[in-house]
Amino acid sequence: MTEVQSNRSVEALLERLERLNAIGTALSAERDTTRLLEQILVGAKELTGADGGTLYLKNEAGDALDFRIVRNDSLGIAMGGTSGETVSLGAVPLHDGAGAPNYHNVAAYAALTGNTVNIADAYTAEGYDFSGTRAFDEQTGYRSRSFLTLPLVSHEGEMLGVLQLLNAKSEADGAVTEFSPEDQRLAESLASQAAVALSQQQLIDAQRELFESFIRLIAKAIDEKSKHTSGHCQRVPELTMMIADAAQRAEYGSLAEYGFSSEERYELEIAAWLHDCGKVTTPEPVMDKETKLHAMYDRINAVDTRFEVLKRDAEIAALRERLAAAEAGREPAAEASEAAVAEQRRTLDEERDFLRRANVGGEFMPPEEQERVRAIGTERRWRGPDGAEWPLLDEDEIHNLSIAKGTLTPEEREVMKDHMRVTMDMLEALPYPRHLRRVPDLAGGHHERMDGQGYPRGLVGYENPDGARMMAIADVFEALTAADRPYKTPMPLSQALTIMGRMCEDSHFDPDLFDLFIRERVYMDYAERFLKPEQIDEVDESVIPGYQP
Known part of the structure; x- marks a missing residue:
């Protein structure tokens, strides 16, 4: 060579x-x-x-x-x-x-x-x-x-x-x-x-798989804690990522600026899975409150019993009057007495039915109905087994039956809202790798509002991260359309979008992201995967509040 x-x-x-x-x-x-x-x-x-x-x-x-x-x-x-x-x-x-x-x-x-x-x-x-x-x-x-x-x-x-x-x-x-x-x-x-x-x-990969499995296990445990929110912690991540993917595809207006790297997308998905982890500390009676009077059991049954006592007492009083008249040699006014008892029974049944309806939480209870609850509760008196006379409803029952929205009292709502503080405390205590450091902020921001009236930190507008604002829309839409909420039947798409539109007008949501949610028909993609067929009704997007086609 x-x-x-x-x-x-x-x-x-x-x-x-x-x-x-x-x-x-x-x-x-x-x-x-x-x-x-x-x-x-x-x-x-x-x-x-x-x-x-x-x-x-x-x-x-x-x-x-x-x-x-x-x-x-x-x-x-x-x-x-x-x-x-x-x-x-x-x-x-x-x-x-x-x-x-x-x-x-x-x-x-x-x-x-x-x-x-x-x-x-x-x-x-x-x-x-x-x-x-x-x-x-x-x-x-x-x-x-x-x-x-x-x-x-x-x-x-x-x-x-x-x-x-x-x-x-x-x-x-x-x-x-x-x-x-x-x-x-x-x-x-x-x-x-x-x-x-x-x-x-x-x-x-093995550590990541273990990490993700543990996160899903936490989400499943939270969902299983209450029969009325089963699947919430699993559906919200799905919808959040659907919104994120739609934002990634969008090329118009302010949405053209959105862009997620693979690491940022993964970070958001992890945060969405953990968004309600603080509910592990929320008391079951609050999470499982099916009706306004529900605690360990539905106390409306006790109210029913009091009405039955009132009807019994009315019949006994009428019988005693007729007996006294007969003993005094007077002709008992049987027809008038029976008519009076029947009228009392009708009135009591109507009041009982009203309280039963009031016990079922809804989207809104008018002030006049709240006043009627108090009137019935304080003006009606019933006699207990000990012979003592009591108001038909105590103050706690009146307070609960007068709840304007849902089934939780303001005090119970504060307890429920505290899960966000716990979520933040739990997540901030974890040692994250660099690409997951925003998980606490993303997960902890899904109850913030654009006007700063949200919780737990009262962030205003874009102080809240993009992913958290997406998750806010996902969280509300899932809750409105879920078939497992205790106080309502599964809501059709048109009704849920109308309510969310009003919330957007009231500065709950990022208007650009709400526009994306409607314009890209993310709601329909989700509905076809997760909603019951009877919920998927015709949606006239032109009448959705807060949205301009």
Whole structure:
């Protein structure tokens, strides 16, 4: 070899080493497992001049190698990875039916022994079964010749998979040749770096999966805490991300400025799953308050009993009057007495029915009905078992039956609102990685309002993060249309959107995001997935308050 040739050889080797280092650096920076696997195979092909290759990973059971990435330049084959094509090849078993090691398959052999296998020509190699390779060649007209098969072993000695390269090509004329010792050393070095990067990524993926499973477990526990909010913590993240995706697509007005990186999108999704985690401390009697008088049981039944006592007392009083008249030798006015009792019963039944209706929470209770509750409760008197006379309703019952909206008293609403303070306290106590540091602000902002009248921090307008303002819309829409709320029947779309439109006019929501929610028909996408068919009525978007078509 001349000095010039020697220098060129050294330069070529240095270039390949630099390329090896560059590939290793890229592998260590990649955080997506699919792209990482693809980079390992593509990098190895480039480094060794291979025409094709396959990357296998050991399956979860540890008894087979699954095809994950397949490439062949000459045949134009690209399966797995970012190709969009699913790998259709079956797994390679590591043992046969009797449990003996599958040393006949070269990939299985490398995985079982941890040894690199360098084969110059598969058609003449002994000890391995290449019948499948020959069948493939016959079908495609390809000629599989040289194989370089390398185990991927983590720094802890765990077998992760196998990297197999096919048909090394000469730099001089492109002819298929065998993999040189230099190719093997470089590929082994890359395989070692790849195994470290892959094991680290698998560890990150496992920790992420555990983290997400734990978050979903918390959400499920909160939903299961109350039979009346089952599914809320699972549906709100779905709708929040639907709104976020619509904002990402929008290219008009202020919405054109919205943009989420993959990390920001993930951060928002995690926050949405945790948005009500503070409800773990909310008392069950508050969360499960089905009616205004519901505590451990619905106290309206006790009120019913008092009305029955009043009706009984009216009948007894009438009978006593008739008996007294008969004893005094007077003709009892039976018809008049019965008519008076019947009228009393009618009045009492009407008042009882009114209180029963008042006990069921609704969207609004007029002041005159609240006054009537107090009048009935204080003016009607009933006599208890001890003979003492009491108002029909005590002050607590009057207070509860006069609730203007829903089933919670102002005091109970404060208890319910406190879940946001608890949510913030819980989430702010966690040590977040950089890309999740806004989770407390996002999760804790879904009850804030544009006018600053929300809670827990009273943020004004855009002080509240974009994602939190999206979540505010998702939270209300889910609550209005949910079929599991204690005080209402499932609300149709048109009614829910009308109510939300009024809330938007009252500065509850970001008007641009509410416009997006209607204009992009996010509400309909959600409805088709989660609402009952009878709730999906015709929506005239032109009459929705706060929205301009």
